[in-house]
Amino acid sequence: xxxxxxxxxxxxxxxxxxxxxxxxxxxxxxxxxxxxxxxxxxxxxxxxxxxxxxxxxxxxxxxxxxxxxxxxxxxxxxxxxxxxxxxxxxxxxxxxxxxxxxxxxxxxxxxxxxxxxxx
Numbered sequence: 001x002x003x004x005x006x007x008x009x010x011x012x013x014x015x016x017x018x019x020x021x022x023x024x025x026x027x028x029x030x031x032x033x034x035x036x037x038x039x040x041x042x043x044x045x046x047x048x049x050x051x052x053x054x055x056x057x058x059x060x061x062x063x064x065x066x067x068x069x070x071x072x073x074x075x076x077x078x079x080x081x082x083x084x085x086x087x088x089x090x091x092x093x094x095x096x097x098x099x100x101x102x103x104x105x106x107x108x109x110x111x112x113x114x115x116x117x118x119x
Contacts, residue, residue, distance in 0.1 A: 001071060002034035003044070004064030005080050008105060010048045011061045012084045016097045019048075026090040030083055061101075065108050077109040 009030060013023040024045070031041050051057050068080050081102060088098040106113045 001067065001076060002031075002036055003040070004067040005076075005083055006031050006034060006036055006041070006044055007048075007064040008061065008068075008080055009083050009087045010044055011057070012087045012098055012101060014048045014051075015057070015101045016095045020091045022092075023087050023090040026087055030086070061105075065105060069109055074110075077111050080109060081106045081111045081113065 006027070009027045010019075013019045013027060028041060031044075036044075047060065051060055068076060084102045084105065085094075088094045088102060103113065
């Protein structure tokens with residue numbers, strides 16, 4: 001489960017074609033809390049860097065989404081989206097591609113993020 005959340009955080013960082021140092025540092029800190037060791041962290045970042053195209057990116061994201069969804073736990077679903085949002089905000093701006101990814105995954109995990117939008 002922890003690795004699945006880590007992959008979604010990394011995907012959030014990479015979805016706009018860059019991965020700022022601020023986002024990477026936050027991801028590393030959260031992965032430490034999730035007890036993902038340094039070697040595994042490096043491996044996950046390398047997997048993301050090795051993705052060739054959008055199809056590979058979507059496929060890489062699908063596995064953690066399914067893993068989290070199959071646990072069928074509202075709390076884990078919400079935490080996954082929360083961590084993705086924290087990563088997106090780490091560089092003080094949420095770009096449209098990050099917002100769309102978080103929204104799409106929230107929908108898949110049945111996390112209502114619409115109620116978080118302030119009018």
